[in-house]
Amino acid sequence: MSTAKVEKARFADDAIRELGWWKAHRFLLLRRASQLGLLALFAIGPLWGLWLLKGNLSSSLLLDTIPMADPLVTLQLLTSGHVPEASLLIGAAIIGLFYALMGGRVFCSWVCPVNMVTDLAAYLRRRFALPRTPELPRQLRYFMLALVLLLPVLTGVAAWEWLNPVPVLYRAVLFGAGAGLGLLVAIFLADLLIVERMWCSHLCPSGALFALLGKLSPVKMTAVNAKDCNNCMDCFVVCPERQVLKPALKGQSPIITDSDCTQCGRCIDVCAKRVFQYKNRFTFQDNPLQKSPRIAKKAENEQ
């Protein structure tokens, strides 16, 4: 990403000066706490026998009563022709409903451990100003999703689970299956050296499914103060799905409707002008039109 045109020293300096370091990293820190905290909740079971959560992200049991299950792996079982126990279906429905309400890819930024790996790669890219590389088409992930659901039909086994890095990382931590960590190194290197945000923003079928689940979610990131935008482009630098910002900053509605948005809140963090806020899209009607044509221009160039 070229920040060369922007006349200022460092990325997000304005925000840190304006809001203070802590506030300019608020959602980043909260997200890390959430991602690591959940992993810890799973891990204290096998480590110390504190069984609040059993299992892993693929399927788990909360307090020995509430089942939860990953919708993607559950769909794979169904397309393979296997009819699972009711508890798995209920678990998948609970998780599906949760993310439909909370904003689908909130899973990606607040729960998924792979996000920490790919964020690290993105941070290093930014830090060392690595050159932007050719983009992959972003719809690739929906093809991946289709593939993942088609493979069980063709092979009869949930083939994707052999490779899926999301449970691989969890299993590595919880069940000592360390070899899978090589896969995460591969993702890290691909993100760092081949294509910016290669895994999460282009390939991951879990992210694709959660994006679909979050289509109708009431919780949305919103450019409430788009009129204050000073065109610093910091949000574009930090956003893992920067294509979602453009319509909100220049369009009819300041709500980021694109469900690719991971609801990570980094755009809130890095914006000195406090442009962004989480909003309930159905109660948020007061600022219907805040065009900011300068952003539109800039965004167009950056895309």
Added chain:
Amino acid sequence: MARQESKTQGINRRQFLATTARLSCAVALAGGGIAAVASSQQLGPQAIRPPGALAEQDFLSACVRCGLCVEACPYDTLKLARWFEEAPTGTPWFEARKVPCEMCDDIPCIKACPSGALEQELTDIDQAKMGIAVLIDEKNCLNFKGLRCDVCYRVCPLIDNAITLERSRNERSGHHAMFIPVVNPDTCTGCGKCEHACVLDEAAIKVLPPHIAMGKTADHDTYIDTENTTLDMLNKGFEL
């Protein structure tokens, strides 16, 4: 991409179709690779599934690899396979020689399984078929040498049922008896306690998955059920 202004729509539709075609090809290739690797992952000859596990192919389409069975097992028998171990990644298995199944009466591993990969219908652990013990090395088995080791026999939870000691004449000394451990494949649960306990450096008795341990007669072979076949022949007036 697809979401651009109308003046370039013609080009975009063509681009869109081209991209779609390219993506489909790329993804199909990737899919072929994943499917090939994933289905090349096979259960090793001594990798034993938990009690109640479906037949391997069905098991692989059912198990979500959550590890709930592993966490439920009080004896740390089960583990989730790592990459390139004896079982497909993330699925539960055990090595009898290391930690056998203790055949819990309440079968907590099955109760924990949310996917049906372990059959809830199995409620009597004595009916489990995790594998079948085979006395695979008669050369080194101490009982075959005329000693009274009997360890495998004595640790079996189904002693005198799944495994018995059959007495026979010791031809080597000419005037001693040999007590030969014999496994009854119909009642052996495959728990692996015998393999675990075998005193040799390498166990002479090994638990194998049923599909390896058992032969299979051809469907047309009449001697599968000799009694009825004979009766049939007699009823039809078989001439002697």
